[in-house]
Amino acid sequence: MGTEVITSLEQVQQLEVKPDRRFYSAEHGEIASGATTDIYFVRTYEILKSLGKVDTVVTAEIFPRRAGILCGVNEVLELLRDKKVTVYGLPEGSPFEPKEVVMRIQGPYSEFGLFETTLLGMLASSSGWATAAREIREAAGEHPFVCFGARHVHPAVAPVMERAAIVGGADGASCILAAKLAGREPQGTVPHAVFLIIGDTVEGALAYDRLMPPDAKRTILIDTFKDEAEEALRVASALGPALAGVRLDTPSERGGVTPELVREVRYRLDMAGFNHVGIFVSGGLTPERIRTLIEAGADAFGVGSYISGAAPIDMTMDLKEVDGRPVAKRGRLPGIIPNPRLVQLK
Numbered sequence: 001m002g003t004e005v006i007t008s009l010e011q012v013q014q015l016e017v018k019p020d021r022r023f024y025s026a027e028h029g030e031i032a033s034g035a036t037t038d039i040y041f042v043r044t045y046e047i048l049k050s051l052g053k054v055d056t057v058v059t060a061e062i063f064p065r066r067a068g069i070l071c072g073v074n075e076v077l078e079l080l081r082d083k084k085v086t087v088y089g090l091p092e093g094s095p096f097e098p099k100e101v102v103m104r105i106q107g108p109y110s111e112f113g114l115f116e117t118t119l120l121g122m123l124a125s126s127s128g129w130a131t132a133a134r135e136i137r138e139a140a141g142e143h144p145f146v147c148f149g150a151r152h153v154h155p156a157v158a159p160v161m162e163r164a165a166i167v168g169g170a171d172g173a174s175c176i177l178a179a180k181l182a183g184r185e186p187q188g189t190v191p192h193a194v195f196l197i198i199g200d201t202v203e204g205a206l207a208y209d210r211l212m213p214p215d216a217k218r219t220i221l222i223d224t225f226k227d228e229a230e231e232a233l234r235v236a237s238a239l240g241p242a243l244a245g246v247r248l249d250t251p252s253e254r255g256g257v258t259p260e261l262v263r264e265v266r267y268r269l270d271m272a273g274f275n276h277v278g279i280f281v282s283g284g285l286t287p288e289r290i291r292t293l294i295e296a297g298a299d300a301f302g303v304g305s306y307i308s309g310a311a312p313i314d315m316t317m318d319l320k321e322v323d324g325r326p327v328a329k330r331g332r333l334p335g336i337i338p339n340p341r342l343v344q345l346k
Contacts, residue, residue: 041116048109056109058319061104063316065099067131070092070093071126072123083111086346088106124314130168135306136170145302146301147161149309161308174186201234208220219244220239228250232246232269246279257283262297280300320337321336
């Protein structure tokens with residue numbers, strides 16, 4: 001990778017944070033250098049180097065504490081791209097069970113031991129987000145949903161999070177970089193701000209229809225000023241066949257988006273002949289709420305905090321072989337734990 005790896009306490013002491021650094025997030029080179037790992041791995045290198053054992057060939061296995069969807073594999077492989085190791089694992093997006101071996105790394109300890117913290121973090125966070133997205137996918141069924149979670153996390157990890165959501169089953173992401181990393185185009189229309197500045201929902205909808213490219217879906221927020229059912233009919237009358245959908249994002253101060261509200265908007269749109277207009281719902285959605293809202297007539301969803309706030313799935317890496325000899329800490333089984341689902345990734 002062309003980056004000097006931190007393998008000594010002297011290098012740690014020499015590492016300086018420039019006073020003009022703009023953000024606290026780690027840069028790619030810092031991740032690749034080991035600057036985001038825990039100090040005790042550098043101490044481990046120092047000890048093993050002094051004993052002539054840092055290049056000892058080992059086998060490490062990684063397992064999760066709970067079931068989920070594996071994500072972050074591609075980043076781990078990139079982290080280990082130039083390392084002299086062999087990697088077996090479950091492919092990105094695979095389901096896994098608690099304590100199932102999801103990845104096995106074989107090679108000199110000096111090649112990858114330093115990065116234990118880094119690669120476990122990559123897998124833990126991304127798998128947590130992907131698993132939450134899969135729970136939403138299972139609740140939504142064939143109904144599309146887009147990840148709107150970027151505003152809930154640090155921008156340094158927002159693209160990682162929303163890409164993980166797509167791996168877990170989201171149909172798209174609003175974060176520009178996340179969508180691009182997943183080979184998609186970002187999805188989303190406009191926020192309440194545009195209507196508040198313009199002063200009228202219909203006027204804002206007409207401007208959107210006039211100015212946005214043809215491939216931008218005409219899905220219009222209808223909860224800014226008036227009753228949602230009233231605004232739905234006003235917007236549908238103004239845009240006609242061009243209107244793809246109306247978006248309900250009613251805040252909790254007004255009771256949020258309820259099944260009763262969705263049912264009324266659907267009924268009034270249909271009664272007025274606007275059967276083609278879908279109902280897109282966002283705001284504090286969970287799998288349980290999505291199932292209820294689908295029954296009421298909702299067609300698509302924007303999900304943020306349920307995915308972005310998902311807990312990481314704890315990952316553990318154990319050494320299971322040293323120089324071909326089975327080993328394990330107390331409480332763990334020594335030697336390789338077979339898993340026929342693993343495939344060679346590197």
